[in-house]
Amino acid sequence: MAKLSDPITILKGxxxxxxxxxxxxxxxxxxxxxxxFPRGYEDRTRLTTIDKLQIDVPACFKAMVMNTPRTNHIxxxxxxxxxxxxxxxxxxxxxxxxxxxxxDQLQYGKEYIFYGSLSGDYIGYGMTGPAFEAxxxxxxxxxxxxxxxxxxxxxxxxxxxxxxxxxxAICDPPxxxxxxxxxxxxGILPAERAYYAIHEPGSMIExxxxxxxxxxxxxFVFSAGLALMRATREGIRTAPYSDLNLDPFVSALPxxxxxxxxxxxxxxVKDLGSSRPMNRLVQGDVGSGKTMVAxxxxxxxxxxxxxAALMAPTEILAEQHYHxxxxxxxxxxxxxxxxxxxxxxxxxxxxxxAIEAGETDLVIGTxxxxxxxxxxxxxxxxxxxxxxxxxxxxxxxxxxxxxxxxLLVMSATPIPRTLALLMYGDLEVxxxxxxxxxxxxxETFLVGESYRARINAFIRKHxxxxxxxxxxxxxxxxxxxxxxxxxxxxxxxxxQTVFRDLRISLxxxxxxxxxxxxxxxAFARGESDVMVATTVxxxxxxxxxxxxxxxxxxxxxxxxxxHQLRGRVGRGxxxxxxxxxxxxxxxxxxxxxxxxCKTTDGFQIAEEDLKLRGPxxxxxxxxxxxxxxxxxxxxxxxxxxxxxQTASAQWIEEMSTTQTPEAAALRSRIGDLxxxxxxxxx
Ligand code: ADP
Ligand code: MG
Numbered sequence: 001m002a003k004l005s006d007p008i009t010i011l012k013g014x015x016x017x018x019x020x021x022x023x024x025x026x027x028x029x030x031x032x033x034x035x036x037f038p039r040g041y042e043d044r045t046r047l048t049t050i051d052k053l054q055i056d057v058p059a060c061f062k063a064m065v066m067n068t069p070r071t072n073h074i075x076x077x078x079x080x081x082x083x084x085x086x087x088x089x090x091x092x093x094x095x096x097x098x099x100x101x102x103x104d105q106l107q108y109g110k111e112y113i114f115y116g117s118l119s120g121d122y123i124g125y126g127m128t129g130p131a132f133e134a135x136x137x138x139x140x141x142x143x144x145x146x147x148x149x150x151x152x153x154x155x156x157x158x159x160x161x162x163x164x165x166x167x168x169a170i171c172d173p174p175x176x177x178x179x180x181x182x183x184x185x186x187g188i189l190p191a192e193r194a195y196y197a198i199h200e201p202g203s204m205i206e207x208x209x210x211x212x213x214x215x216x217x218x219x220f221v222f223s224a225g226l227a228l229m230r231a232t233r234e235g236i237r238t239a240p241y242s243d244l245n246l247d248p249f250v251s252a253l254p255x256x257x258x259x260x261x262x263x264x265x266x267x268x269v270k271d272l273g274s275s276r277p278m279n280r281l282v283q284g285d286v287g288s289g290k291t292m293v294a295x296x297x298x299x300x301x302x303x304x305x306x307x308a309a310l311m312a313p314t315e316i317l318a319e320q321h322y323h324x325x326x327x328x329x330x331x332x333x334x335x336x337x338x339x340x341x342x343x344x345x346x347x348x349x350x351x352x353x354a355i356e357a358g359e360t361d362l363v364i365g366t367x368x369x370x371x372x373x374x375x376x377x378x379x380x381x382x383x384x385x386x387x388x389x390x391x392x393x394x395x396x397x398x399x400x401x402x403x404x405x406x407l408l409v410m411s412a413t414p415i416p417r418t419l420a421l422l423m424y425g426d427l428e429v430x431x432x433x434x435x436x437x438x439x440x441x442x443e444t445f446l447v448g449e450s451y452r453a454r455i456n457a458f459i460r461k462h463x464x465x466x467x468x469x470x471x472x473x474x475x476x477x478x479x480x481x482x483x484x485x486x487x488x489x490x491x492x493x494x495x496q497t498v499f500r501d502l503r504i505s506l507x508x509x510x511x512x513x514x515x516x517x518x519x520x521x522a523f524a525r526g527e528s529d530v531m532v533a534t535t536v537x538x539x540x541x542x543x544x545x546x547x548x549x550x551x552x553x554x555x556x557x558x559x560x561x562x563h564q565l566r567g568r569v570g571r572g573x574x575x576x577x578x579x580x581x582x583x584x585x586x587x588x589x590x591x592x593x594x595x596x597c598k599t600t601d602g603f604q605i606a607e608e609d610l611k612l613r614g615p616x617x618x619x620x621x622x623x624x625x626x627x628x629x630x631x632x633x634x635x636x637x638x639x640x641x642x643x644x645q646t647a648s649a650q651w652i653e654e655m656s657t658t659q660t661p662e663a664a665a666l667r668s669r670i671g672d673l674x675x676x677x678x679x680x681x682x
Contacts (some may be wrong), residue, residue, distance in 0.1 A: 002171040004031030011166045013159075021155040022163075027350075031166045031174065034195060036160075037214065038147030043204050044115050045145060051089035053127075058117040060142050061134070063087045065110055069096075069103045085114070093126045111135050114141040145201045164199050164335040167248070177666040178217060182647045212640055219422070219644035225670040226425035227652045233279055233426070236404050241272045241304040249299045252332055253292065254561040260434035261289050265296045267430045271406065272300055278381075278406035281424050283414065284432030285602040286567030287413075287439065290410045293432070294383045295325055297408055302334045304360035306380025311367045313386045315340045316521050320542055322364045329362065339365035339374070384409045412567065413560065414602030416610045418638060421643055433603065441600040442570035446554070446593050455550060455579060456498050462528045462548045463502055467574060469548040471532045472565055474556035476508045485552040491532035499530065507533040535561065537568055544572030554580035554596075555589045559609040562593075563602050588612075615641060 007029060008014050008022055024327040027033050048059045063085035071081040081103040085459055094114075096103050106112065116130025131141040140161075149160040173195030178188060189197065194213035201207035246269070250257065257265070264282050271278035284290050294310060301308040310325075312318040322338040329336060337351055337360040354360050358377030365374075367384070382405045409427065420429055449454070459469050471494075475486040491506045505528035507519045516536065523531045524543050531537070535557070549569045554562060562580070570576035580593055595608045655663045 002028060002030055002167075004034070004174060006030050006171070008033055008163065008167070011235060013166075014163060018159070018163075021152055024152040025150065025155075030171045033164055033167045034171070034173055034199075035053065036149065036164070036482055037198055037211075039150050040148045041201065041204060041207050042146045042148060044142050045203065047113075047143070049089040050085075050087050050092050052428060053092075053118045053125075055118045055120045055125075060113055060115045061087065062111060062113050063092065064114065065106050065108050066091065066543055068447065069106050070107045071100050071103070080572055085112075094130060095126060095128050097129065099129065115142045143605045145204055145207055147199055147201075147207075155286075163467055168196060168199060174669075175661070177662055177669055178220060179651060179660065179662050182220075182651060186643050186647060188216055191217070195196050198588040215640050216644045216647075219641050220648045221666065221669045221673055223422065223425050223645045224648040224652050224655075224666060224672055227649060228670065230279075230426045231652070233277060233404075236277055237275050238277050238404055238406075240275050241300060241306075243303045244269050244273050244300065245303075246296060246300065248332055249296055252328060255436065257292065258432075258436055259433040260284070263294055264293045264430040264432055267428070268293070268297050268408065269300070269426075270577065272297070272304075277404045278408060279427050280408050281427040281429045282408065282410045282432065283420065283429060284412065286412045287433065287435060287571055288412075288430060288432040288563070289436055290385075290412070291321060291324065293409070294385070294408060294410060295328060297383060297406075298325070298333065298362045299329060299334060300331075301381040301406070304380070305378070307355070307358065307360070307378055308362045308381040308383065308604045309374075309376070310362065310364045310383045311385065312364070313367060314520075315342065315366055315517050316524065317385065318364050318366055325362070325364070335361045337363050339363055341366070365465050379405045379475070381408065382659060386410065386412065412602075413564065414606040416603070416607045418642075419610065419615060422641055425645070431603075440570070440575050442549075442566055442576045442578050444566065444580065444597045444600075444677060446580045446590070446597055448581050449581070451581070455581070458577075458579070459499075459530060459548060459550070460502075466545075467547040468523065468526065468528070468543065468545050469530045469545055469550070470537060471530060471550045471552065472559060473532065473534060473552045484556055487532050487534050490552070494530070494532070499559065502529045504528065504530045504532060507531055507536060509536045535565065537565070542571055543568070547572065547574050547576040549576075549578045551578065551580050553582060553583045554593055555584040555586075558613065559592060559595060559605050560602075562596055563600075563605045566596070566600070567602075579643065610638075612637075 002010060006223050007019075009016075009019050010030075014022070022028070026037060027036055041057070044058075044060050046059060048061050050061055050063060053059060053061065064087065066084040066086050069081050069083040071079050073079050077098070079098050079100050081100055082108055083094050083096075083103065085092050085094060094116075112132045112134055114127075114130040116127045118125050118127055120126075133140060133142055141158075142149070146157075147161065149157055149164075151160060173192055178191070182188065184188065186486045189209050189212075191213075194210045194217075197206045197210035198214060198451040201210060202446045233597060237269060246265070264284075268278065268280065268282075271280060282290055282293055286294075298310065299306040310318075310321055312321055318340055320336065322336060326336050338355065339348070339351055339355075343351065345662040351360075352374055355363055356377055363374070363376075384407075415423060459471075462469050471490065473485040475484050477488050478488050487506060487508050491504055495502075495504045505519055505523055507516060507518075507523075511519070519531070520537070522528055523546075526545060546569050549566060551557070551562060551565060557565070566578045569578060578596075580596060582589070582593060584590065592608075592612050595605060598604060655666070
């Protein structure tokens with residue numbers, strides 16, 4: 001018997017080439033392969049007859065081959081094979097392109113099972129390229145529920161199927177982690193059955209049951225892990241801050257705090273004054289003023305003789321924080337420093353020495369710089385900005401870093417309340433659901449391609465008024481298979497045609513980090529009029545002078561992501577606009593996009609997204625800072641998630657005293673999951 005940790009190369013037919021293809025899907029071991037779940041199924045169990053076939057509705061039918069297949073060589077690279085088949089209800093012409101090798105197997109007078117859909121025109125009906133197999137062959141592509149796997153170039157669904165089948169035959173699936181009581185209560189399949197059935201379901205119903213079990217399982221592990229983390233932290237004690245007076249800070253602010261900011265700050269003050277380390281998430285829409293909430297916490301830490309670290313996802317954001325907070329906090333006697341990659345090694349060394357000597361109060365830098373090798377004299381507070389880049393494992397690593405500092409994470413990704421409870425089970429949550437007064441909402445329009453000339457004129461108008469513009473494209477490079485705009489090509493096109501006289505810059509994820517930062521910084525300095533970008537601009541850089549955002553092929557993005565992108569404009573005094581373009585004809589999609597035009601409330605949009613697309617989207621996106629969920633692309637239902645959470649909360653209490661194999665397996669799975677989540681930080 002093989003082990004789950006054995007490499008997939010022990011499988012027949014998986015050599016070095018195949019192995020690289022599997023690696024592209026993050027599949028290295030038999031365990032990875034068994035946990036590579038189908039993204040959907042085709043029900044090929046139903047047998048029909050030729051007269052009942054419908055146009056564009058694929059189905060299986062049994063038919064006899066009525067002549068020897070004839071192949072015509074049309075030109076180089078194009079062979080067409082034609083053959084006629086029949087059953088007792090009628091005849092059907094089949095056409096195959098470049099499949100001579102396959103069709104040679106069809107024998108005159110013999111019966112086969114075919115699977116395909118009818119295409120019809122005025123001349124007659126026919127079928128192109130159906131799958132088929134002999135009656136006496138084992139059901140592989142017909143007469144079964146066929147799993148459809150996420151694939152990669154060179155790797156076919158059939159190859160995946162074969163590999164998975166082999167793996168399941170030589171190796172036991174992952175062990176049971178759900179106690180019998182839980183499985184009975186929620187009607188959950190045992191692990192062994194579920195892992196087989198997800199790949200080889202006997203029926204669509206069985207596939208559903210398997211899916212439910214695996215989603216339940218993954219969330220059970222995840223919530224149990226969060227609950228364990230919370231329990232660990234709850235045992236920790238810390239000296240409560242004695243000076244909780246924020247009056248000098250509040251008086252120094254150039255504006256009045258919003259009610260929501262006040263409430264969040266009050267939550268924080270309460271945490272800092274208690275004997276348990278704070279573990280709080282502040283969730284607030286872009287522009288809701290989270291930085292000031294963080295500043296209040298940093299101010300209190302300094303007043304109580306503690307150091308604070310503010311970690312930003314990018315250098316440029318760190319710089320922005322440094323400048324805005326210096327203005328406010330330096331006059332209040334707080335010593336700030338900025339730790340970035342652009343410091344010389346000597347400067348870095350000096351700064352680190354100062355931090356270690358306790359000569360600075362608030363250190364601002366990127367996640368990496370602050371967490372890596374920096375030693376603090378007495379770190380009392382860690383603030384992580386843009387929570388979605390700051391995963392569970394970073395959270396747990398931090399509390400391991402010395403003296404259990406207070407932890408404050410700030411997120412601009414609005415998550416529906418129901419999901420927030422599941423996702424941040426180890427954190428307490430404060431929500432800032434109010435924008436500072438006088439902010440004009442970004443006006444949003446949804447338009448089709450016929451508006452192109454007007455869009456371009458609109459861009460020009462904004463630039464002529466001294467403003468800047470973002471254009472977001474769904475892809476980096478031209479891809480002929482997918483009909484969507486690519487940043488690189490579109491930037492070129494614009495520069496060489498309508499906008500020859502404008503300064504157009506480019507930003508995408510395939511650029512090196514330093515190039516990305518430089519491009520973004522140049523744009524922030526006003527050295528470019530139009531930035532054509534991919535979604536990498538999503539993370540919060542403040543360019544108040546950008547007043548227009550065009551999102552090309554907006555239907556390619558989720559609502560929450562669109563919302564995040566739109567948040568890049570409307571940060572200054574001038575009125576801002578967002579234009580979504582799409583040539584989709586789907587009413588559902590248009591409906592979804594229209595929600596963006598109706599509201600700018602991120603939480604409302606997130607609720608809408610949840611309703612329309614289900615929770616998979618939130619958990620599936622790398623934004624969430626969660627471990628990557630294997631089941632994220634199985635469609636999930638909220639009830640299963642909630643049940644899993646309830647069950648794990650109950651079980652975790654019992655587990656501390658239980659020595660069952662399930663409990664041991666669960667502990668090891670939790671370890672794996674949180675280890676893996678490190679990969680989500682970038
Ligand atoms: P977030 O980080 O939540 O996206 P920021 O903290 O960057 O938002 O705040 C956005 C802008 O709003 C900043 O220019 C900030 O100075 C300003 N701001 C914050 N709070 C208030 C307030 N209560 N009244 C007016 N302006 C505010
Ligand atoms: Mg911010």
